[in-house]
Amino acid sequence: MTTELFVQYLFAGITYGSIYAIVAIGFNIIYNTTGIINFAQGEFVMLGGMISVSLLPYMPLPLAIGLAVLITMVVGALIEIVFIRWLTSPSVLRMIIITIGISILTREAAVHIWGENIRSLPYFAGNEITTIGVLGARISPQVLWVVGVCGVMVCTLHLFFKMTSVGREMRACAANRTAAILCGINPRNMVTLSFVLSAGMGALAGCVMSPITYTQYDIGTGLAIKGFTVAILGGLGNSGGAVAAGLLLGIIEAFSVSVVPLAFKDAISIAILLVILFVRPHGIFGSGEAARLKAF
Amino acid sequence: MDGETTSHPDNKANYEKGKRMKKMVSKVMMGAAALSLMLAPAAWAENIKVGAILAVTGPASFLGGPEARTLEMIVADINAKGGINGNPVELIIKDSAANPEKAVSFAKQLIEEDKVLAIVGPSTSGETMQIKKIAEDGKTPLLSCAAAEVIVDPVASYVFKTPQKDSDAVKMIYKEMNKLGLFNVAVLADNTGFGKAGAEQLAKIAPEFGIKIVEKESYDTKDSDLTAPVAKIKANKDVQAVINWSVAPAQSIVVKNIRQAGWNVPIFQSHGFGNIKFVEVAGAAAEGVIFPAGRLLIAADLPADNPQKELLTQYKKNYEAKYKENVSTFGGHAYDAMVILEAAVKVGGNDRAKVRAAIEGLQNLPGTAGVFSFSAKDHNGLTIDAFQMMTVKNGKFVAYSGK
Numbered sequence: 001m002t003t004e005l006f007v008q009y010l011f012a013g014i015t016y017g018s019i020y021a022i023v024a025i026g027f028n029i030i031y032n033t034t035g036i037i038n039f040a041q042g043e044f045v046m047l048g049g050m051i052s053v054s055l056l057p058y059m060p061l062p063l064a065i066g067l068a069v070l071i072t073m074v075v076g077a078l079i080e081i082v083f084i085r086w087l088t089s090p091s092v093l094r095m096i097i098i099t100i101g102i103s104i105l106t107r108e109a110a111v112h113i114w115g116e117n118i119r120s121l122p123y124f125a126g127n128e129i130t131t132i133g134v135l136g137a138r139i140s141p142q143v144l145w146v147v148g149v150c151g152v153m154v155c156t157l158h159l160f161f162k163m164t165s166v167g168r169e170m171r172a173c174a175a176n177r178t179a180a181i182l183c184g185i186n187p188r189n190m191v192t193l194s195f196v197l198s199a200g201m202g203a204l205a206g207c208v209m210s211p212i213t214y215t216q217y218d219i220g221t222g223l224a225i226k227g228f229t230v231a232i233l234g235g236l237g238n239s240g241g242a243v244a245a246g247l248l249l250g251i252i253e254a255f256s257v258s259v260v261p262l263a264f265k266d267a268i269s270i271a272i273l274l275v276i277l278f279v280r281p282h283g284i285f286g287s288g289e290a291a292r293l294k295a296f
Numbered sequence: 297m298d299g300e301t302t303s304h305p306d307n308k309a310n311y312e313k314g315k316r317m318k319k320m321v322s323k324v325m326m327g328a329a330a331l332s333l334m335l336a337p338a339a340w341a342e343n344i345k346v347g348a349i350l351a352v353t354g355p356a357s358f359l360g361g362p363e364a365r366t367l368e369m370i371v372a373d374i375n376a377k378g379g380i381n382g383n384p385v386e387l388i389i390k391d392s393a394a395n396p397e398k399a400v401s402f403a404k405q406l407i408e409e410d411k412v413l414a415i416v417g418p419s420t421s422g423e424t425m426q427i428k429k430i431a432e433d434g435k436t437p438l439l440s441c442a443a444a445e446v447i448v449d450p451v452a453s454y455v456f457k458t459p460q461k462d463s464d465a466v467k468m469i470y471k472e473m474n475k476l477g478l479f480n481v482a483v484l485a486d487n488t489g490f491g492k493a494g495a496e497q498l499a500k501i502a503p504e505f506g507i508k509i510v511e512k513e514s515y516d517t518k519d520s521d522l523t524a525p526v527a528k529i530k531a532n533k534d535v536q537a538v539i540n541w542s543v544a545p546a547q548s549i550v551v552k553n554i555r556q557a558g559w560n561v562p563i564f565q566s567h568g569f570g571n572i573k574f575v576e577v578a579g580a581a582a583e584g585v586i587f588p589a590g591r592l593l594i595a596a597d598l599p600a601d602n603p604q605k606e607l608l609t610q611y612k613k614n615y616e617a618k619y620k621e622n623v624s625t626f627g628g629h630a631y632d633a634m635v636i637l638e639a640a641v642k643v644g645g646n647d648r649a650k651v652r653a654a655i656e657g658l659q660n661l662p663g664t665a666g667v668f669s670f671s672a673k674d675h676n677g678l679t680i681d682a683f684q685m686m687t688v689k690n691g692k693f694v695a696y697s698g699k
Contacts, residue, residue: 002531005527005528005531008523008524008527008557009524009527011523012521012523012524012527013524015521015523016521019520111353111357115361116352116353116357116358116360116361117358117361117573117621118358118545118548118573118577119577120577122579123579127579127580128552128555128556128578128579128580128581128582129552129555129556129579129580129581130556131555131556131557131558133558137527138556138557138558139523139556140556209520212520212521213520213521213549214520214545214548214549214577216545218354218355219518219520222518222520253524254523254524255524257524257525257527257528258524258528261513261514262513262514262515262522262524262525263487263514263515263516265516265519266516
């Protein structure tokens, strides 16, 4: 394999991987505060892309993206307040089924609002055929945007959870809900906040990736499956693990093309998921001991 | 989601209105019928029931959406003009979401419960192949809007299709390649029935034109980035041209990824590229893509003596005025199905077997895909002349005039 081809595959893998990682982190944020998997996470990505495309004719691109992220955050908050907040000690299974329902509902609403057509934002820099050379390989500048924005998001999130008091309160709820309540933290607000955060992250990712991947009302499901695989692979709740696992899966998928036909790409990622679930059910980077203490 | 589409609220209103109208009409008719019983046998105003199984939602919604809207529009037009032979047309659209199992159960329901005269659709080749036998056994004419050649080859007596033949599209592409001196090609096809059938035809016909397929890949319709397979094909220095055979939005991603890789290879696409949306999302990368398609896309530029010109401009104008979106060849396939059915019902009346026979007898009927002439052996009715090579220039479809 030439260096050129190697770099080309590598960048393709990093692009897929960053997107998977962002969706996985969205899963993790909600998992950490509620202990459930929010299967509507992919829909937040779709909403971000769709809303920003709709806003674009009326305002400049950065503003459209900003507003789309805000609107999606409000949608995330509403979803939590309307469907989850008022439940008194719901079981994990019940909440998961609620999120699946929300996911279907959002998708159907989207097809009625935006129709079944594909849409996309314009490229942030240059156009569809602009490329930059890296070690003989050629990549679109948008790839750098995706990787850059995902990187910044992960770092910001890390600092938020480590440095700010709200972030620490959210982590406290994740660690021990009862103790957090005794310290005067309202866990319900933290759950709403986690929905808002993950909706915002998903929406921003949806905007940045839209020029490359397009947005359609039903892209959420596919993303959720890949994101879920990555979240499990990295260890549920572990954001650093999600990034590493996302990049790993993306790069494996990209390089697999050189060995097996493209059609097997998804088979490979699902096979990896199965192997991990059999061998290390708590993920590559997760802790087995911590996993045993959790309900799900 | 339920089968009946309700995507346009005004349709529902129209439908309700239609129902009320029908009730009124039927009351008047009952009176008339009572009278006519005493006199002589007269024409009964019975509804002509037409079923449609279309992928209005789901992964093939870019086919089924325009098809369903087109059918609703043309049926409303026919009824406004007093129906066919004085009988109003009743349209029953079922949304299969491109799911073959759903298509099968809808086909059974339409044939056995609704007792429709004929079925328009399905939108995709995979679904059509699943219900080919059901239509044949149920002795109900099926006018498929899907492209794969296997739908009408071998011929099933009740199964027809309106889009042009894959093999003709392949021949058009290979002819152009011969002219341009391109012989080693890479084939990228999607993994739908259309993509698979196209890849088979490409491989089968290649030797006739001295063309060699040196690279072959298939991609998923949901793939969102295809940089990796493009890099693989590009690494093969023998490749002189790429044929990208798909009917899904992913085909635009292939085009984009090829150009992003800084690769200036000639790109040929199938007639599945005939939706301006695919050009819009591929942007500058779509410039210069060469593909065969029906003349609907360049209706305004056609010479005045073209037999299709009037119908094409009319359909384009009405559709775009009514739905505020660009017309695509896919909606045209449903349009043709209804035009064919209308012509056949005029001859055969409201009878499945007679309509079937009447379709086989239709000659020189202009449609959006081409000029149809059916026979007992040819249930597609189109020749290679239905295609015209086109290209993309400044974000628009224009006729391709060679190098």
